[in-house]
Every structure is written in C-alpha cells, then in structure tokens.
Amino acid sequence: MNPVFGIDISADDIIENLSFFDSWEERYKYIIDLGKELPPMADELKSEVNLVRGCQSQVWLVPEQQDELFIFKVDSDAHIVKGLLAVVLVAFNGRSAQAILAVDIERYFTALDLVRHLSPSRGNGLRAMVKKIQDIATARLAV
Template identity: 65%
Template sequence: MASAVSENPFGRSITTEDIVDTLGFFDSWEDRYKYIIDLGKELPAMPDELKTEDRLIRGCQSQVWLEPSEQDGYFEFQADSDAFIVKGLLGVILSAYNHKRAGEILDFDIDSYFDELDLMRHLSPTRGNGLRAMVQRIREIAGE
C-alpha cells in the first residue's frame, strides 16, 4: 500500500501504516475499537462555527461534518462527529487522505486499506455505509 508521508506544508501526521501496525498489536476487536476511539480523540477540535448544514455528510447515521482546506496543492480535512466511534473512524480515514495532493487522494485504494484493517466486517451495515459516504465526499472534493 502506497501511503508514505509526502513532503507537504502541514508536516508529519499519523499514517495508514501507523494504524495498520498499531491495530496489529491488539488481539481483540474490543481493544481495536478502543484504539480507533482514541484516534478520534486526537483529531484537532473543529470549531462549532464550522459545524453547519452545508458541511454535513449525507448518508451517515451520526452527524459528521467535514471542512477541506488546501495549501500548496495539499489537502487537509477538519472533521468531527457527535459519535465517538465515528470520530475515530474519521481518524482512520484522514490518515489516508490528509496532507495529500488530489491525485494521491483519488489514487489511494481505500478498499484495500479497509481490508487490511479487517474493518468493514466489524462495522454494522449502517456504520459501513456512513464510512463509505465520508470517503466519497472526500474523493468528490479532491476531484473538483
């Protein structure tokens, strides 16, 4: 899986490899869920004034807000949710997409990443649909 940290104006952040490696240390999905929730707690706080209707992602069971910014061709996404596990899943997704150029975002094989994490098998169908809606919105932004 190609997701090395690019030279970008935002600096280093947690990578998909970091997440795959860390989740591999845990024997149970209960411990993996705790780690995923902790990822969400590490996301920078999204200001309340950005939590508006136009930033809501449709298709998520929980409320999820996404705000993109771009600097020197690199994207950074601020995101938040009203559900702890969803905020953690945002951390998993943003490790794949933050601090990347549009082409890197569109080329990244998110399904292989989710397979490597064995993630979709451990999410409810509605939560899996929400995860896909988050990914789709990020890809739409990168494609604009």
Template identity: 55%
Template sequence: MSNPFGTEITPEEIVDTLGFFDSWEDRYRYIIDLGKQLPEMDDAKKTDDRIVKGCQSQVWIDHWLEGDKIMLSVDSDAHIVRGLLAVVMSAYNGKTPQQVLDFDIEAFFNELDLIKHLSPTRGNGLRSMVQKIRELATTLS
C-alpha cells in the same frame, strides 16, 4: 504543514498497531483514541453544506488547500465515528487531490479488516465519508 494528530500517523502505522490487539474490543478502543487526538472543529463550521449525508451520526468535513495539498477538518457527534474519521484522515489529509483519488481505500479497509466489524449503517457512513472526500478531490483536481 499542519497535521491533525500533531505527529504523522500513516495508514501503515494504523494497520501495524491494530495488528497488536487480539480482540476487536481493544481495536475499537484504539480507533476511538485516534479520534480523541483530532482537534475539535469550530462550531461555526458545522454547517449543512459540510455535513456528510448517509451517516448514522452527524459528521462534518471541511477542507482547504495548502499549496497543492488538501487539508481536512472533521468532526462527529459519536466517539467511534471520530475514530473512523481519524483512520480516513491518515490516508487523505495533506495529500494532493490526485493522491487522494489514487489511494486504494478499500484495500486499506480490507487490510484493517474493518468493514465486517462495523454495523451496516456504520459501514455505509464510512463509505459516505470517503465518497465526500473523493468528490472534494475530484473538484480540486
């Protein structure tokens, strides 16, 4: 199964790695680096039907099924948002629709201590990305 990072990065590994950093500046750098590992989305897929509404930056999410697993391709015009997308992808990409719906993303974000370190508009955008993926999973389940 294809993986956006080339290797499997789990939510638990992201939590562990972020725990090594003392400052949020270093944590942001790590999140941005995760985003740099995501493959570029083909510009032809950056269409209005794939754009996520409610984000400060432009965000696109494409999806397809490989067997019973949802595969995602994502992109944004902002480096930090690509990083946030990578965090979300660690939880959702390559999972069944039911696994996507069952995953407690709020608990994951709380474990990362992420939402309170984002601006309100970035936090809302992150929730919009999650909502879009959960809607896709609901449609496919």
C-alpha cells in the same frame, strides 16, 4: 509529521497497531482514542453545508488547501465515528487531489479488517465519508 494529528502516524502504523490487539473491543478503543487526538472543530463550521450525507451520526467535513495539498477538518457527535474519521484522514490528509484519488482505500480497509466488524449503517457512513473526500478531490481537478 501527519497533518491529521500533529504526530507522526501513517496508515501503515494504524494497520500495524491494530494487529497488536487480540479483540475487536480493544481495537475499537484504539480507534476511539485516535478520534480523541483530532483537533477540535469550531462550532461555526458544524453547519448543514459541511454535513456528510449517508452517515448514521452527524459528521462534518471541511476541506482546506495548503498550496496543492488538502487538509480536512472533521468532527462527529459519536466517539467511534470520530475515530473512524481519524482512520480515514490518515489515508487522505496532506495529499493533492490526484494523490487522494490514487489511494487504494479498499486495500487499506481490507488490511484494517474493519468494515466487516462495523454495522451496515456504520460501514455505509464510512463509505460516505470517503466518497465526500473523493468528490472534493474530483471537483478540484475539474477546475
């Protein structure tokens, strides 16, 4: 079970599901629908300290650890960005710091064929989300 949604979905599932759609409009709708499956974030967590810098929209990311595994709570004020967060979290949630840093996120993004279909500012925001998660994992390993 994927700790992102409480349903069984993997990065490979998302890649496969996106390949079924003929147009990017349909793919965006699927990504937005994934974002709607994210659990809500408590308003008190939507603070300046949890804000991800470099995103066009407001994005909040809160790491939690269960044993050695990270579970990230996320939210955004934009539906497409929330969907992109879901896509990113499927790759990282429920992993240890070492496993997070071992994820070949570029391969995943290439397989999704997503980045070239995003505006430059959305692509930068996507990379900012990934960097924040990787920075959290790096900091955890430094302890």
